[in-house]
Amino acid sequence: FRRVLFRSEGTFMTREKQIKPVETYVRKRMLCLKEKMAEQALDAVIIQKPENVFYFSNFNPVINSHPTYIIAGPEIEPCLLVHALRMEHAKAEGAIGRIELYGRWGNKVTLAEDPVNAIRELLKKEGLRIGMELDYSNVLFYQEVIEKLFPNEIVPISGWLSMMKIIKDEYEISCISKSSELVDMGVKTTIEALEEGYSEAEASTEGQYAMRKLWNKKFPESEVCGFGTSEGGMIDSLHVWCLSNGHIAYGCDCPKNYYPIRGDLSLPMAWAKTNGYHAENERTIIVGEIDNYKKKAYEGMLKAREGIFEILKPGISFEALYDKAATVYSDYGFGNILPGRVGHGIGCSAHEFPSLERGNKLIVQSGMVITVEPGLMDKSWGGVRHSDTVLITEDGFERMTKLDMGEIIIKSL
DSSP: OSSSSOOSSSSSSGGGGOOOOOOHHHHHHHHHHHHHHHHTTTTTTEEEHHHHHHHOOOOOOOOOSSOOOOEEEETEEEEEEGGGGHHHHHHHHHOOSSSEESSSTOOOOOOOOSSHHHHHHHHOSSSEEEEOOOTTTTTHHHHHHHHHHHHHHHEOOOOHHHHHHHSSHHHHHHHHHHHHHHHHHHHHHHHHHHHHHHHHHHHHHHHHHHHHHHHHHTTTSSSSOOOOOSOOOSSSEEEEEEEEEEGGSSOOOOOOOOOTTTTTEEEEEEEEEEEEEEEEOOOOEEEHHHHHHHHHHHHHHHHHHHHHHOOOOOTHHHHHHHHHHHHHHHTTOOOOOOSOOOOEEEESSSSEEEEETEEEEEEETTTOEEEEOOOOOTTTEEEEEOBEEEOSSSSSEEEEEEEEEEEEOOOOO
């Protein structure tokens, strides 16, 4: 395949700066939260989505069988509320001054057995106007809040929490930069393994192992845990998967014991999370020689990306970025299979607000981190997509992932 996989576009300066301790940034985020609460006339907020709790505390319990919460209000010191089992972990890694406990574990002193009763002890008042992530909270938790806290009103806050997180600070950017190096290594190694004749699954394993080795060598003090669910943790967020031909249309799926052959399109993809912050890299490769239809799709994908990068800078709308790519695809004859979006925000989540999609009038701003990934997918023939993690700068953008942006061809066996 094309041997020049890395193409530098200048030094990513944030990595050279002395980044302040994470506590500094968490305090600033909490001040912004208080300002927003005052603006919305909220008496309190209950934040429970793991990624948002992490954003305001720097604490990730890894498994959420016992949920964690941020509780804040004008008359109470903001706190991280965790199950007693998580106390030591929260104290060791959290960057928030106050930690309170619920539940029962050993001899630890807690506010209450269950979290809502503990929140009642923290708020101390009824009839409050409370903000909650209503797109995340389940019905049982919502009902318990109503029955035990007797709020005057429940106000949805997910939308403005997403807007608060949309501009990344220097600490966040430094973490995403590390993740970007890891995903570059994962995809590069997977491509090399495919050319050596490995299957999708074997090549993905090599890519994931290479990411882990780079992490151990270069970022050994950084955590690569992800945000788990109520029934399972995510100790390792270093993921590589490779899909070929019609399987590409699945987007996310387990690689198979398939050995790509001449005429195939194959798509290695990598995700990584470093200290809570995500990056991704995707590269479509051509195996040997492909038919004219696939060639046209591949060329259209590269041109669509070029079109986005030509206009990508602060002041342009996300819709305009989408329309630029969609116009290219339509000109190439693929107007009937346009993607729903051509990129997305990235940060604590792999797919974060906002989407680069039609109808999104939001304006691009310096400090945002997004992916640029206009792609085509169809089960009948496969798909084409390169994805980069990109930082918006004051006068343009900086590609945080550095793999070659052009056509990548490997020999067929």
